[in-house]
Amino acid sequence: MSWKPTLPQWPILQWGREIDRQGLADDALAGVIVAVMIIPQSLAYALLAGLPAQAGLYASIVPLVLYALLGSSRVLAVGPVAVVSLMTAAAVGEFAQAGTAHYAEVALALALLSGLMLTVMGLLRLGFIANFLSHPVISGFITASGLLIAASQIKTLVGVQAGGHNLPEMLTSVLAKWEQVHGLTLAVGLATLAFLFAVRSRLKPLLRAWGLSPRAADLLSKLGPVAAIVVTTSAAAVYDWHAQGMKTVGAIPPGLPPFTFPTWDLALWGQLAMPALLISIVGFVESVSVGQTLAAKRRERVDPDQELVALGAANLGAAFTGGFPVTGGFSRSVVNFDAGARTQLASLITAAGILLATLLFTPALFHLPQATLAATIVVAVLSLVDYKILARTWRYSRPDFMALMATLVMTLLQGVETGLVVGVALSLALYLWRTSQPHIAEVGLVPGTEHFRNVQRHQVLTVPQLVSLRMDESLYFANARAIEDRINQAVARQPALRHVVLQCSAINDIDASALESLEAIDERLRDAGLQLHLSEVKGPVMDRLQRSDFLEQLSGRVFLTHYQAVQALTPELTAAAAPHTGA
């Protein structure tokens, strides 16, 4: 029940010393490859978040540098990611109209709050909060987010104005404007989609057939979006599609990321607190799981508390330089790793590359069709959708399946925040419900051993004077009554009963409510002429019981092993079951 705050560490002091010539070359290559990949992604996710395209570039410079200095993963690439951008759009859309200056201000406040929360959670070692997001809830949420993001891009692919923060809203909002579909935009969007799907499924085998190494083929096929952007942007510039009514990225002011000071509006902060918390936790979970997966491949370690501090600093950086909430991204980190990055130096080089692009190349992005970016988003997020997990979870555990489905359906129908909150609440409620209905087994002696197993599942020995009950749950307030009921039932069933022995091997704790129940049980058994005994009580549980007067009052005894209890109370049973060694 105690934890200590942690002080920020500077992992750069560690890896900074290890860089040699070869490492520098590896990191430089990886950093450039990631920069090329990240530029279109960051533009696309800024649009997904409802912000001007340059916000994506700004969010990919200072945050990367801060994570590089503080992060404990050597290869994690931080920046705008799909799910967090969707959550940002949902949260900010509650308070401002997309495209307005106020909208950008609210997004900065969200990044600031998220940064503060992550930093504080890290310093107070509260990373365990993320453990309450169960895998089924995350699976349901990520799959639903992928579908929501894809649906949100339909409007851009067909060139109409539409909105909505859940699936029905998005679909009806686009369908209502179906007659305004812009033919040229639709054509470019569909062509890009077809190209990207083809690259995804065909290019890699083709490159392998041409003799490229698997890694090179993999990396090259991930540059498909960059090729699509170059081609469609050139075509748009040559044929001046912008003048024909196609939405393009438009004018981006070249220059350094601006210094922005997030609005000091406490009422707004209060209303943003819940979405900021959800964004922080989802971002943290996504980031840490990517980081740990990649670290394990090289036998490195990722420290979750340090990650919280580093991601917090990255978001604070985004808040003060015109960005929006960021986190460690899956696909870019994998590219970074596969491209040979050894340290966060690669991220520093990526940040330098994006800064260079922001200073020099933004005019080249004027003609980039928004439909092209939408197509890259759709192809990227459909990989988040995982249908197989549904069948697998259904087979393994109904409660987990319920939590998964509730999160999935509620996210699609009610949006990201409701979906996530319902999922977490339901998974906690199902856990509490299950532990409040404990499995209690009557056990008997396995002949020839000192071991006891469930009488309903195994051929075991019992005697009518003694009942052995194994509680398969810690005893706490929610299940104290169930245990009373079960013992009453056992007593009512066996008239010859003299001893009730509770095998406590699965009891990890007995809280004050359960202690009162045990006292009541003991008193009732004593009144009826029976004795209550305990066996295999664990150390921590015994320590606690000794702080009450329960053990002094207990009608029976406490035995180290269940076998010793049965041997002492009903020797005839253990004699009958003894192994015939040397006899």
Added chain:
Amino acid sequence: MSWKPTLPQWPILQWGREIDRQGLADDALAGVIVAVMIIPQSLAYALLAGLPAQAGLYASIVPLVLYALLGSSRVLAVGPVAVVSLMTAAAVGEFAQAGTAHYAEVALALALLSGLMLTVMGLLRLGFIANFLSHPVISGFITASGLLIAASQIKTLVGVQAGGHNLPEMLTSVLAKWEQVHGLTLAVGLATLAFLFAVRSRLKPLLRAWGLSPRAADLLSKLGPVAAIVVTTSAAAVYDWHAQGMKTVGAIPPGLPPFTFPTWDLALWGQLAMPALLISIVGFVESVSVGQTLAAKRRERVDPDQELVALGAANLGAAFTGGFPVTGGFSRSVVNFDAGARTQLASLITAAGILLATLLFTPALFHLPQATLAATIVVAVLSLVDYKILARTWRYSRPDFMALMATLVMTLLQGVETGLVVGVALSLALYLWRTSQPHIAEVGLVPGTEHFRNVQRHQVLTVPQLVSLRMDESLYFANARAIEDRINQAVARQPALRHVVLQCSAINDIDASALESLEAIDERLRDAGLQLHLSEVKGPVMDRLQRSDFLEQLSGRVFLTHYQAVQALTPELTAAAAPHTGA
């Protein structure tokens, strides 16, 4: 995960057949004694709830009859009780001014909602919801309620108008009007208090010394409030204290309880839902615990689901006959039991007695000083205050103590609803926090046995090639990461390690998140050239694991007992530890 709805039963058909001449006499005597005791109590609790005195009488007629027909306890006495009346005042006070007709309407709506909720919970067998109210939360809440009720009576004892729904509000509100204290009222109030405390502490021994039986002495000393009322009412009538500004009960319209139809205001119902739920659960918990305590003394049974239906019917009865929320009361049920009640016929006789009083004797109550009633309340509720539980809970369990104190302090400072909600939320959060930080013990073989215990607590045998870990918690999403960390640690510590054996005797469930963690652990161990084994996996857990492909993928094996695992994997250890029988 499944439960069946229940159909209402009619326990009266059972006990109705058993009544004989002697039983009839016993029930009649108990019924009359309880009626005499209940009349002042019901007036007092109506005033505590902010309602006119007659509402207390009405709430003690039809609800008693309905409970008598449906309740599974033979001696429970239903009616207005202190804590529920306090909660009623807090809930209704949010929407109406005490003393107005609208206030009474809201109280009826509260009784109706509470009645509906209890009935539905009973029919759907949802009584387990009450299990989530832990003993420490109940203790803290009841003690705080006792203090709050006592504080709420100060204004009546000193004869000023004041209000407030928490301790600071009540005290400042009375202190602000200190100069308006009514001397005569204060004198009567203090004299009654002194008399009642004296009766409580001295009368019983005195009566015993005069030769009365313990039971008779006990019952007679409980009629102290009735004596106080008779004396002060007579004095008030003779000296016309009412004309001197003393508040008395005043004119009560004689006659049958009115037929009242609770307001059909869905917006109000929505706002009352939460307080109605809390009142229902608190009332149910109080009532069932009294009922079960008394039933156990006579080896009878109380059925919680049937109790829900019966209490629901009683509250619906209150809602349609000018009452307010009711439940089974502790002191009146004990009096009923001690006076010899055998069946609910006693309650029917009590109801008839109160009906008679309502028809005939209400003019006699005109001069009854409200200060006298306040004094009876104060003396009654101070028995709810239990300081000893604080020290006992502190010694036994810090988390339980935290839940108790949080409930106590929040109830005093923020009122009954906040206090209860905070207490329940905190006790659940503490439980989840604790299970998310599992105790994981490394175990070794106890020489001469087949038993394994914690290496840090016992003299046990281990070998460097094998580590035995016992998880003292079910594996679920909130603790899956802790287990990964612990195994990684063990592997890092022991370079000679070849086998990791998880002793699963305390693992009662493995959810989908934990299964994914186990798969990840197994893969990592296999990569490092180690094997993961399981032992003593429980039946239900094994059934579930077999629905996944985990067991096929597992690098190691599954053993029935931990001893067998160690014997098979490192025979040198078990040979060294074998008992020297026949050798």
